[in-house]
Amino acid sequence: MMVRITIDGQIVHVKRHTPVLEAAKQLEIFIPTLCYHKALKAYGACRLCVVEAFRNGRSKLVTSCNYPAEDGLVVFTATDRVKTARKGIMELLLARCPEVPQIQQLAEKMGIKAVRFKKKGDRRCILCGLCVRACEELVGVSAINFTSRGTEKKINTPFGIESKVCIGCGSCTYICPTGCVEMVGGGSPSDGRSMNMGDLALAGCPNNYECEACEIDREFIEEFKRVVKDVRAKT
Ligand code: SF4
Ligand code: SF4
Ligand code: FES
Known part of the structure; x- marks a missing residue:
């Protein structure tokens, strides 16, 4: 069954329960991810793919990699709330893995330069699973x-x-x-x-x-x- 959802004001039709992340890809909307791979079950570990979902007049932050598309769902991927959440998560990742190039590159792509958190050493595993x-x-x-x-x-x-x-x-x-x-x-x-x-x-x-x-x-x-x-x- 196909459903109609709206992401950042654009309408897309996808199969019911398609992850919002995959629906956003169809619209070429970038959502950062670190623990998602389409060949595997979504796990929702890194929280980096967070978006703001509106249903029945209420909004909440959800992880787009495992949030299912339902008819009438409205999603925003770049609200202030979303940006603040992603920034905090990315800063924590940078504090945990300051020397990992992939983390540095993603942070740069997201426009994050400074880290407010104390660096916790130099780990490489982000526990994405x-x-x-x-x-x-x-x-x-x-x-x-x-x-x-x-x-x-x-x-x-x-x-x-x-x-x-x-x-x-x-x-x-x-x-x-x-x-x-x-x-x-x-x-x-x-x-x-x-x-x-x-x-x-x-x-x-x-x-x-x-x-x-x-x-x-x-x-x-x-x-x-x-x-x-x-x-x-x-x-
Ligand atoms: S070793 Fe760590 S960072 Fe690498 S895939 Fe496994 S959980 Fe993710
Ligand atoms: S732990 Fe061993 S069997 Fe499992 S994916 Fe890695 S190499 Fe393959
Ligand atoms: S990609 Fe969705 S929680 Fe990691």
């Missing part, structure tokens, strides 16, 4: 997950030991928007962890925050299936 979801939903092995809580939260294998189920496909490396999952060679050709996504992984940033415009991303699923099949055959 893309690697976890790729491993679970696309590879089907769940070799990695979030571990610990609060400020200690991070991505790791169960008990922090070498995973017996990881097939070394490199999907987590490929999909990580901040480049912090590195494949570590196992020293043996039969060790899947020494493999990577080959030319596909080296061809450029897989996300670049504009996945729909990216050749690599368009080819991702087919290439991904081929690589997983190859790796499985060798392990």
